[in-house]
Amino acid sequence: MLPNPRLIPMGDRALVIEFGDRLDPELSARIAAAAQHLRASPPPGVLDIVPAYTTLALHYDPAIIGAGDTPYEALIEQIEAWLHAQADVQLPPGRLVEIPVCYGGGLGEDLEEVARQHGLTPEEVATIHASTDYRVYMLGFVPGFAYLGNLDSRIATPRRDTPRPHVPVGSVAIGGDQTGVYPLETPGGWHLVGRTPVRMFTPEAEPPCLLGAGDTVRFVPISRAEFDALSGSRA
Amino acid sequence: MNIRVLKPGVLTTLQDSGRNGYQHYGVPVSGAMDLFSHRVANILVGNPGDEATLEITLQGPRLEFDQDTVIAICGGDLSPTIGGAEVPEGKAVRVRAGSVLDFGACRAGCRAYLAARGGFDVPQVMGSRSTYETAQLGGMHGRALKKDDRLRIGESTGDIYPDLDAKLARSRRAFAFPKWAVNQHIEKLGRTPQVVRIIPGRHWEAFPAKARDALTETEFRIAPDSNRMGFRLDGAAIEPEKPLEILSEAVTFGTIQVPPGGKPIVLMADRQTVGGYPKIAEVASVDLHLLAQLKPGDRLRFELVSLAQAQALWLAREQEIMTIREAIEKHLSE
Numbered sequence: 001m002l003p004n005p006r007l008i009p010m011g012d013r014a015l016v017i018e019f020g021d022r023l024d025p026e027l028s029a030r031i032a033a034a035a036q037h038l039r040a041s042p043p044p045g046v047l048d049i050v051p052a053y054t055t056l057a058l059h060y061d062p063a064i065i066g067a068g069d070t071p072y073e074a075l076i077e078q079i080e081a082w083l084h085a086q087a088d089v090q091l092p093p094g095r096l097v098e099i100p101v102c103y104g105g106g107l108g109e110d111l112e113e114v115a116r117q118h119g120l121t122p123e124e125v126a127t128i129h130a131s132t133d134y135r136v137y138m139l140g141f142v143p144g145f146a147y148l149g150n151l152d153s154r155i156a157t158p159r160r161d162t163p164r165p166h167v168p169v170g171s172v173a174i175g176g177d178q179t180g181v182y183p184l185e186t187p188g189g190w191h192l193v194g195r196t197p198v199r200m201f202t203p204e205a206e207p208p209c210l211l212g213a214g215d216t217v218r219f220v221p222i223s224r225a226e227f228d229a230l231s232g233s234r235a
Numbered sequence: 236m237n238i239r240v241l242k243p244g245v246l247t248t249l250q251d252s253g254r255n256g257y258q259h260y261g262v263p264v265s266g267a268m269d270l271f272s273h274r275v276a277n278i279l280v281g282n283p284g285d286e287a288t289l290e291i292t293l294q295g296p297r298l299e300f301d302q303d304t305v306i307a308i309c310g311g312d313l314s315p316t317i318g319g320a321e322v323p324e325g326k327a328v329r330v331r332a333g334s335v336l337d338f339g340a341c342r343a344g345c346r347a348y349l350a351a352r353g354g355f356d357v358p359q360v361m362g363s364r365s366t367y368e369t370a371q372l373g374g375m376h377g378r379a380l381k382k383d384d385r386l387r388i389g390e391s392t393g394d395i396y397p398d399l400d401a402k403l404a405r406s407r408r409a410f411a412f413p414k415w416a417v418n419q420h421i422e423k424l425g426r427t428p429q430v431v432r433i434i435p436g437r438h439w440e441a442f443p444a445k446a447r448d449a450l451t452e453t454e455f456r457i458a459p460d461s462n463r464m465g466f467r468l469d470g471a472a473i474e475p476e477k478p479l480e481i482l483s484e485a486v487t488f489g490t491i492q493v494p495p496g497g498k499p500i501v502l503m504a505d506r507q508t509v510g511g512y513p514k515i516a517e518v519a520s521v522d523l524h525l526l527a528q529l530k531p532g533d534r535l536r537f538e539l540v541s542l543a544q545a546q547a548l549w550l551a552r553e554q555e556i557m558t559i560r561e562a563i564e565k566h567l568s569e
Binding site: 008009010011012013014016021023035039047048049050051052053054055057059062063066069070071072138139140141142143144145147184186201203204207208209212213 | 255256257258259260261262263264360361369370372434436437482483484485486487488489490507508509514517518519520542543545546547549550553
């Protein structure tokens with residue numbers, strides 16, 4: 001049984017619903033479900049619903065909420081009633097999304113270095129990386145970047161001393177005890193272990209991102225030839 | 236109908252009120268830094284919706300109009316001129332075809348907003364025309380204006396300022412404007428230090444009294460490495476009692492976060508959607524437009540207000556904008 005969520009203002013146009021204070025898959029599932037339900041029929045004036053590790057934030061327009069002592073008071077009254085009604089709702093199972101990855105070589109420049117640091121072979125690192133199911137806790141940093149939890153501690157690797165100025169799109173990387181896929185070419189300090197030909201972020205699509213909070217990700221190893229074929233068919 | 240970019244300026248981007256509804260995908264809101272000036276400029280040219288305006292930073296562009304166009308410039312005073320004659324801000328201005336609009340010295344604030352009747356015809360991306368350069372989204376191909384760009388102006392119905400049309404026809408000048416202007420807070424832009432009201436943040440209590448006092452009782456300066464994503468503040472170090480372990484969560488426009496080292500950052504329009512630093516305070520929305528007009532080196536100080544006060548001030552601001560809209564509509568219908 002999880003404790004009751006706590007509502008806290010974040011400035012005059014947003015509030016945070018705090019569901020707990022520790023990283024926990026069950027908590028995360030509850031937050032993802034709450035976000036989905038709320039998004040299906042958002043209270044008038046709510047503009048954005050943003051799940052994170054232990055919280056769900058609502059961005060709102062006080063002028064639309066109006067009424068009540070203050071817009072904040074009026075909104076939390078609605079949200080508290082809604083949370084109360086939510087308490088017994090069954091959690092829907094999240095989606096499972098498979099992401100093909102070509103490990104190592106020119107597409108995962110740091111795979112050998114990661115293997116060396118852990119006394120493993122590159123193949124072992126790839127196998128360990130691809131044999132865990134990862135939970136999407138939240139998206140952030142750049143559009144479509146998913147924070148994935150539960151990386152196997154055998155391959156957790158501190159970030160690089162010097163970040164790369166340009167990490168190629170689709171790079172699959174390890175940073176500390178996290179792993180993720182770079183949806184855009186950005187600077188980055190994580191170790192690159194492979195690359196996916198799948199697009200994580202497509203601005204003109206609806207939804208624009210392959211992953212959402214609450215999804216489960218499984219990396220599926222593919223060969224360089226398969227990577228090239230999939231990259232080609234995408235263009 | 237086009238505006239040709241003869242010179243782009245240092246950073247001129249198309250912005251509207253922002254990209255709402257996609258933050259859970261990690262897509263930043265972006266939008267105008269000074270939303271008040273952006274909205275008033277749109278109202279002045281009679282755009283019914285939230286059309287994109289040009290956000291012009293510090294050193295403005297040189298723009299050539301190939302057709303008579305109604306524009307309005309609001310916000311920072313970047314010395315707009317046509318043919319050497321000063322173009323007034325806070326007014327609708329009818330510009331004659333063939334005119335070249337220039338910007339000069341930055342005299343107050345640092346961001347001007349140029350609205351055109353009909354808006355700028357660029358595609359919406361995720362419901363918004365705002366430029367977000369990091370992901371090359373929205374606006375003019377996801378980037379700032381470049382030399383020789385052509386900005387297409389959207390369709391508009393009817394001539395909302397027929398008297399200006401007649402005035403321009405009678406005159407030999409390149410532009411015409413009415414006598415009236417709207418109060419667009421230009422006098423507040425010159426305040427030194429600028430006063431920005433804040434509300435205690437989510438981690439306010441986790442900071443010792445000394446740190447909270449430093450935030451509210453000392454002056455800060457906008458650091459040189461500030462941009463549309465965030466303003467870094469030079470001044471007293473704001474340090475927590477002990478390092479705070481915080482799991483990343485949502486942040487918002489005006490969140491004041493404190494990274495290790497104690498140099499606060501105020502998150503602005505292009506902020507990321509989530510962050511992992513403690514949030515000592517949040518800027519009251521009613522003052523975000525004043526903050527947005529500060530440039531590196533400018534001084535500011537913070538003043539604490541309650542959430543209820545901040546929301547009352549914000550609702551009053553919304554009312555003020557409504558009043559401006561009604562006054563202009565009334566004026567036009569007379």
